[in-house]
Amino acid sequence: MRPSLLKRVLFRLHWLAGITAGLVLGLVGFTGGLLGLEAPVLSWLNPALHVSAEGRAAQTPDRWIAAARAAMPEHAVRGVAWEGPEHAVGVRMARAGARPTEIAIDPYSGAVLGTERGTAFFATVEQVHRNLAIGPIGKQVVGASTALVFVFIASGLYLRWPRRARSPSAWLRMNTAAKGRGFWWQLHAVVGTWLLIPYLVAAATGLWWSYDAYRNAVNGLAGVPTPARRGPANDAPAVASLDAAWTSFLREAPDAVRASMATSTAADGALEIRYQTAASPHDRAWDSLKLDPVDGRVRSREPYAELPRGRRFVASLFPLHSGSWFGVPGRVVAVTAALLMPLFALSGLWMWVLRRRNDALRRAAAPAPQELDARTA
Structure with a gap:
């Protein structure tokens, strides 16, 4: 194929993908950016959830759960989230036909602090990000649009390939003196080049949640069996007491800074507590302790650092997607x-409008065929 023809074909492909998937990707990207701000925004909206020990001893999980049950007796307790000694404990509650919720408890006084403000908003934002808030059909639309990111990047790189391709400034420097359509092209092409790697990483990892075949292929290459899909909320009976397991956990993991504990046992009868320390590489790097729910005896320990490489890679997909794998700089980017x-x-849409307008102006300025014949006679 001749270069000029290939360029026209790729331009049409880039344009067609833009008008079909561009607006969806804009919405998915913007909501993803909002989700990246969720933690600091919720922290700002909920100052009451920051607590201080002030010389007080923390109560035990059984007391936290009792307070949550008294506040929401129609709900069942599903788990406890501990975010360190200076943050309220979250008790996860669920009820049939309703969205799960988390109620905050002062870990020292046992007082109910209520639900976290802003969580309903971010839950809606997450649904829009994942499936446009319209269920399975939306999930397929988001997945197809995410796959088209690779088409955008490949065709866009070819279309803007500079003559001095080895010069970084030819790729990355923006001409601030550009006007009109040239200015919009600078924004579209140069800023897109700046963000090319983040978009590649976001698309490659985002497809893991969109398509079962893609997820199974990634899991297979990583040597990780694909877990069975979760059914309804776990209806296993809650253990009689979590206190023995929690006391053992505090003794076995004194450097833990956050932890998540279920209120029911696994198939082997053990109670699992997942936790992180200040040295954990990212927010999905969970160490795990399995404890006897009766006497707190440690049945097994599974540090994240000792997991097979494939499992650590799969666990890192969300931190790569959100940028948290690279710490605060990664999140910002x-x-x-x-x-x-x-x-x-x-x-892209505005450049298309300007192109159509310029074409119309050129056609209007061109002489009519009769006029042209009269001039040449």
Whole structure:
């Protein structure tokens, strides 16, 4: 195929993908950026959930659960989330036909602090991000649009390939003196080049949640069996007491800074507590303790660092997707890239409008065929 023809074909492909998937990706990207801001926003909205020991001894999980049950007697307790000594404990509650919720408890006084403000908003944002809040059909639309990111990147790179391809400035420097359509092209092409790697990582990891075949292939390459899909909320009976297991956990993991504990046992009868320390590499790097629910005896220990490489890779997919794998700088880059995603849909659409307008002006300025014949006679 001749280069000029290939360029026209790729331009049409880039344009067609843009008008079909660009707006969806803009929405998915923007909501993903909002989700990246969830933790600091919720922390700001809920100052009452930051507590201080002030010389008080923390109560035990059984007391926390009793307080939560008294506040929400129609709900069943599903688990306990501990976020360190200076944060309220979250008791996860569920009821048939209702969205699960988490009630905050002061770990020292046992006082009910209520539910966290802002969580309903971010739950809706997450649904829009995952499936446009319209269920399985939306999930397929998001997945197909995410797959088209690779088409955008490949065709976009070819279309803007500079003559001095080895020069970084030819790729990365923006011409701030550009006007009109040239200015919008600078925004579209140069900013897109700046964010190319974050978008590649986000798309490659995002497809893991969109398509079973893709997820199974990634899990297979990593040597990780694909877990069975979760059914309804776990209806296993809650253990009589969590206190013995919690006391053992505090003794066995004194450097833990956050932990998550179920209120029912696994198939082997053990109670699992997953936790992280200050040295955990990212927010999905969970160490695990399995404890006897009666006497707190440690049945097994599974440090994240000792997991097979494939399992650690799969556990890292969400931190890679959100940027948290790279710490605070990674989060900043990922959130910025996500919030800027609508820029490409809007700038591409506006360039198309300007192109159509310029073409119409050229046709209007061109002499009519009769006029041209009269001039040449």
